[in-house]
Amino acid sequence: MTMARTQLMVNGTDVVFCGPDDAYLNQLDDGSEAELRLFASELLSGGAVVLDLGANIGVTSTLIALDTPGSRVIAVEAGPATVDMLRDNLATNGISNVEVVHAAVSNSNGRVHFHESSAFGHVTDDPHAIDIESVTVASLVERLGLDRVDLIKIDVEGLEPDVIEGCSDILQRLQPIVWMELNTWTLLMRGHDPIAAMTAIVERFGEVHRVRRSGGPLLDRVGDDHTPAIEIARTLIHDNIVRHHSWEDLVLVPPGRTLDLSLSRPVAEDDTDLLQRTIATMQNSYSWKITTPLRVGARWWNTRRARAGDGSSSTST
Incomplete structure (x- = not known):
């Protein structure tokens, strides 16, 4: 495996990431995860707990840890080699408020086979693949003794519906906000019916928002309190394929939880400093x-x- 190294500027601090020389690492720049960082900085307060499910080499965990120093981040990653890179990156950057859990997150506890391919590994039925532990969010929360979870980020290459299924108790009891990747192609590859899977997810939440990357409000709610879940799911999958090339992020708000309206204000107003830093880096x-x-x-x-x-x-x- 060919390794590469990239350096970012975060809040005036140089941050270094090492990982496979692939599209994931090569596309990183000072504006990486800008929307998630903006959202997290508005949402999280002192003592916040974040679950980074599908932490990869630790980019999201590191950025959130640096942006919110008082937070506790749990980085969960399945790939053995990727976990090693994740731990190395945290150590290299002196990150002390991130804990690493080596496991796959799903809808049941046990063992699964995992295919590790560069930075984009996935659970598989191949009996010759790597055998690793599988945990639910509920069991993970119990194992770590967490009495609060403020934000859950889910990026698990098409197994997002399984992860959501395994955290229904946590959604009701702790009411975390969920930031989830929606990728119709990976849902299909993992054997999910995209519309059925998204309908089941929508039914578990009070609100579903798209994350916008083209200016305007950061969040764009899909449907309202009276829109049937299947209509919201159909809209999401249609637009995901036609408008977003099968890749976008969603923010899911559990029933009984309200989202601060300030989180929906224009990105252009909130993210000025980050954009200016990105432009300055580019010009230099x-x-x-x-x-x-x-x-x-x-x-x-x-x-x-x-x-x-x-x-x-x-x-x-």
């Missing part, structure tokens, strides 16, 4: 500097064309 990069002549030339050419257009129009009138 080598690629930005070597392409400066191209941008200057383009501005000169566009200005010349605009003036020529103004001149021709004034002559003809």
Whole structure:
């Protein structure tokens, strides 16, 4: 396995991540997880507990731990090699408020077979794959003695419905907000009927919100209190395929829990500092500097064309 290294700037601190040289690591930049970080910073307070299910090499856990120093983050990852990289990244960056659990999260406790492929491993029926422990969220909470869970992030390559099924007691008792990846393709690959799976998930929650990445409000509620769960599910799956290339994040609010309206305010207002840092990093990069002549030339050419257009129009009138 070829390894790679990338460095990010988080709240003025350099953070280093090492992992497989693949698309996941290579797409990381200073704006990584911007929406989740913004949401978590608004949602979490002192002593907050976060479950990062499908923690991968620890990017989300590290960023939340740095953004909310008083929080307790439980990073759960199934892949043995990935867990080693996760622990190494936490140690390298001096992160002390993240605990690592090596297990797959599902709807039952026991053992499962796991196929570890780069940074995108998954549970499989292949008997020759790695044998690892499987836990439910409910059993994990009991094992760790947690009396609160504020946020659960779920990214488990198509087994999200199984994870939700295994935490129904926690949803009722502790009422955590859930940040979940929706990927129709991975749901199909894990044998789920996407509409049926999403209908079952929607029925467990009071509100379902899309996470927007194109400006405007951060959260966009799908349906309302009177919309049937199957209609919300059909809308989600249709738009996930047609508009979002089978990949987007959802925020799920359990019954009886209210979401602070400030969490839905425009990203452009909330995320100004993060965007400015990202722009500054980009402008100081080598690629930005070597392409400066191209941008200057383009501005000169566009200005010349605009003036020529103004001149021709004034002559003809």
